Amino acid sequence: MHPDAKTRTELEAAAVSFVDGTFFTPDELARSRLLATIAEMAAGAGHELNSPLTVISGRAQMLLGPAEDPEVRRSLQVIIDKAHECSGIVSELMDFARPRPPQLADVDAAALLVEVRNAWLQQRRMPASQLRTEAPGPAAQPAAVRADRAQLASVLNELISNAADALPAEGGTITLRCGPAAVDDAVELVVADNGCGMSPATLQRAFDPFFSHRRAGRGRGLGLARALRIVEAHGGKIWLESRPGEGTTAHVLLPRGGGQAESRAGT
Template identity: 30%
Template sequence: MQQATQTGKEIFSLINTIDAISPDCSLEDVAAFFSHPKYSKLLSLPVVEEGHPVGMISRYRFMDIYLKRYARELHGKRPIRKFINGKPLLVELDQPLAVAARHVLANMQFPLTEDFIVTQGGRYLGVGFVMDLLHAMEQQMRANTMELEQANSQLKSSQLALVQSEKMASLGQMVAGIAHEINTPLGYVQNNVAIGQELFQQVQSMIAGYEALVDDLLDEQATEGQIAAQMQQIAEKRADANVQEMLGEMQGLMEDSLYGIAQISELVLNLKNFSRMDAAATEAVNLNECIESALNIGRNVLKDRVEVIKELGDIPKISCAPSQLNQVFLNLFTNAAQAMEGPGKLHIKTWSSESAVHISVADNGKGIPEEILTRIFDPFFTTKPVGEGTGLGLAITHQIIQKHGGEIHVDSRVGEGTCFHIRLPIVTSILMHQPAASEAAT
């Protein structure tokens, strides 16, 4: 309904209300019309009988007849019915502008001698100028183009936002996992320090006791009684603190603490390596390193139940964006882990051919049904419950590999597992001059 009124309006604005002439008008009458200043701009006059348009008489056609010798005398009184173009250009009011324009353009004559008649339900409404119609059409096209451009830029920015949200989603998962990994050593290190602090105070107080005893012993004026009291005090302290045993235990806790701190440092280093925040966007990298880095980060998802089998071959460095490839590998590893309901195996292999480096990531998880296998790289395609996956992980993976001039393929059998195979050219005509979409978003 809305659409119909809108389109009706488009044509309506083109209508020029011009009194139509009857087919019974004489050529002389028409001559009078055409020479009238009011009609000076008209190319043609509409001819209407009983409300319905029956034709058009153009200035051009009229002159063709009337300029002939004696034409005025011969034909002046005759009705124009015989002279008119009986098939004028008709446009129904409620037609969309584009349809009307197409119709008019397809049927108009060159040189342009006639305009078109606007009708409503077949009845005459007025005359529309072809030039106006083309002008309106052009304006509409310009508006459409602008709209398209706007939509396009909106799409682009929402795509960036989505890529970003996928990054955040996988980041969130990763951070939660790493928080756990850090919280465990942090837990015992902090506790050990607290215990150490308490023990330190006890030791301090005991040393003070011993020192006082030594002072008493060296003091010639100290009485036996004083010394005995001091010794008694020390003995009491020793009895309730059991410092010797605690010191022995503390030795072990100190070692544990150093180990824990080393673990935390390693995690932080892994994070740094993974994000490559301090490295150039593009550099020559051995992909085995990226795989190790992603495995370190993904350890939390994998370690409990997934056995990782690595067959990392001797492969040449390739020029690439390591942070993006890290993202690709982490995505493949976590997907694989999620595909395995119980314990499983993750087989990672790298090798090189003459022109390319190959990586395969195979799991023995539940596999991907054939009917969705072709869709897994599609943006927004996900098998996870709403809110758990953005459906962009593999789409971004695909995009990153493509941008590196490589290919990614998938092979899967339900119940047996899935294998992703990535091929990256050694010499890349890498499309990295422009920051990748995901980079630009950060």
């Protein structure tokens, strides 16, 4: 390769693009555009599937009413249940494809981490020692982020869910923390686990829609892709660090809030 051409290639690889108030590397920009394309395809597919599913469910319910044969009734109920299950998948596709615009407010990130942790401990019966939060140091500034509280909570829940799946059957720890980021006017939220970690190949595809390394039936591979779309809609970034046998750390970088933070966490 000619020296000038090599230099130009290196410069292009290192370049960043400024889109909608956020800096993206070429790889990040390409991934974002790919996600947008796949999302549009998913939205179209979801719209086309909704109508026939409604007809199938409706007709099955009509037939179920007068049916007397127990085997026929069981079969019709299976059709209805599976149609509803498919409708849930379509709803998940649509939620990924066209998430609602975030309703931004100043959110106390540390309080939200505590709130999400408490919900996990209550609903999932996870031992308190397995899911812990690290409070910011006394000298740290309040970690308020400009975010949609419900959407940010859904991102944290997805990251914690992935971390919980990676933990060994006995033991293992998930740690939640937040604080000022190295980047000015930003706050970093972290979900770290000491579970099985990911191979480089899995890590590279972790945010790809419909990709999942979980066993069949455990998910459709949209969780991290949806989290990525939500974070980018906030003008933020999300990335993973992982090594096999050493666990995974998820980083979420969001714009710092500027006013009174909204806090609902319990003690």
